[in-house]
Amino acid sequence: MAARLAEEWFAICGGCEVTILDIGEPLLDVLKQVEIVHMPVIMDHKLFGQTGENTEMEIPAADVGLISGGIRSEEHKKLALEMRKKCKILISLGSCACFGGVPALANQYSTQEVLEKVYRGSKSTETNGLPHEQIPELTDRVYAVHEVVPVDAYLPGCPTTPEMVANALVSILEGKPLSALSSKSVCDECPTKREKKAIGILKRRYDAPDFKPGAPLGEMRCLMEQGFLCLGPATRGGCGGTDGVPRCIRAYMPCEGCFGPLSEKANPMVDMMGALSSIGLDPKQIPDRAATFNRFAGAGRLRPAPRR
Amino acid sequence: MSDTFDPLIVALCCNWCSYTGADLAGVSRIQYPHNVRIVRVMCSGMVHPNLVIDAFTSGADGVLMCGCHLGDCHYQEGNYKAEKRAEAIRLMLADFGIEEERFRLEWVSAAEGPRFAQVIREFTEQVQALGASPYRTH
Numbered sequence: 001m002a003a004r005l006a007e008e009w010f011a012i013c014g015g016c017e018v019t020i021l022d023i024g025e026p027l028l029d030v031l032k033q034v035e036i037v038h039m040p041v042i043m044d045h046k047l048f049g050q051t052g053e054n055t056e057m058e059i060p061a062a063d064v065g066l067i068s069g070g071i072r073s074e075e076h077k078k079l080a081l082e083m084r085k086k087c088k089i090l091i092s093l094g095s096c097a098c099f100g101g102v103p104a105l106a107n108q109y110s111t112q113e114v115l116e117k118v119y120r121g122s123k124s125t126e127t128n129g130l131p132h133e134q135i136p137e138l139t140d141r142v143y144a145v146h147e148v149v150p151v152d153a154y155l156p157g158c159p160t161t162p163e164m165v166a167n168a169l170v171s172i173l174e175g176k177p178l179s180a181l182s183s184k185s186v187c188d189e190c191p192t193k194r195e196k197k198a199i200g201i202l203k204r205r206y207d208a209p210d211f212k213p214g215a216p217l218g219e220m221r222c223l224m225e226q227g228f229l230c231l232g233p234a235t236r237g238g239c240g241g242t243d244g245v246p247r248c249i250r251a252y253m254p255c256e257g258c259f260g261p262l263s264e265k266a267n268p269m270v271d272m273m274g275a276l277s278s279i280g281l282d283p284k285q286i287p288d289r290a291a292t293f294n295r296f297a298g299a300g301r302l303r304p305a306p307r308r
Numbered sequence: 309m310s311d312t313f314d315p316l317i318v319a320l321c322c323n324w325c326s327y328t329g330a331d332l333a334g335v336s337r338i339q340y341p342h343n344v345r346i347v348r349v350m351c352s353g354m355v356h357p358n359l360v361i362d363a364f365t366s367g368a369d370g371v372l373m374c375g376c377h378l379g380d381c382h383y384q385e386g387n388y389k390a391e392k393r394a395e396a397i398r399l400m401l402a403d404f405g406i407e408e409e410r411f412r413l414e415w416v417s418a419a420e421g422p423r424f425a426q427v428i429r430e431f432t433e434q435v436q437a438l439g440a441s442p443y444r445t446h
Contacts, residue, residue: 267358270357270400271358273397274393274396276396277357277393277395280392283395284395284399289400289403305405306405
């Protein structure tokens, strides 16, 4: 019997759904054993019946539920509760579902401030009233899915890796437990050369790092020591999959931190400021610390600045 | 008992200079306020910003970081690292809504018992003037 799969998306760009497609050929084998019962991005299954005849929202019962995106509105909240009720295993897919992701950068401001800026304050905006008809109310901030309903497994990443999604689906189909997330940091898995001292000042992202094309990564100096802001020290590893080398480092780019902090309680901003000053970079050069270091982990971490 | 505010201060003192300096203040019977809780660390250079921020968010009213004088570090350059980190800590205090004056970095050598007591007296007064930390729950 095929496993029933439900998928729902909230505050997200849709990249993690593309990742499912990005699994490639193995996806064909997986799909034979899966029956998709609800997935707004690819199928027309309406929540209140196909002609809107029902009064109660309904998602069909499923063995596996995937949720991508953080929770930003009351509608998302209700859908998350419904997904939890109907799915035996619920998985947070992607960094937005796991830690709020990029939309959670808005948590630095109150919802009122965000609405004011978007619909009235911004210079290029024609100032009309706030949209209010037929749309669900916004929550006070962006929540990660597990802050609203219990979640059984997390597949972080922006977007998450096809390998991780495939492994998770195959494990579920075979009745095996899902593999745990890596407990190592990106730095632990990074092959670059470290000398524990940075050279000079922080560089901008568009400056090219110093490396020999084609040479093994082990010959390149650590990107942070070269002056590029790399979130490796405060970010969970595992994005490299079986290859082991972190995804961005493989492309000679510094880590952006999409796999989220190393633990639930970790504060990446404090970790990163410590790491920067420890190797001799000037922490004053980063104008937007909180957002830069919590780029993907804003849910529960970013909040409006305290007023004194 | 007086009515003045009784702050809770955590002092992170390095093993080689400041902790010994505190010890000297003790054996010399120099009086200083009881508000300070001294934590011995091997070097001021091992005090990660995490420790300081955690102390504050767990309810400390003030945090004092003490190390050897610059150039005197037992590990050559640990206190230079501490100085760099203190800069990062001061920047972040604002993000957590904590007054910058609640944090202080001081150099106290093993021979400076009276100076240690003086630093504690000054810092306690300073924190007392600021009142309770916004993270204090009791």
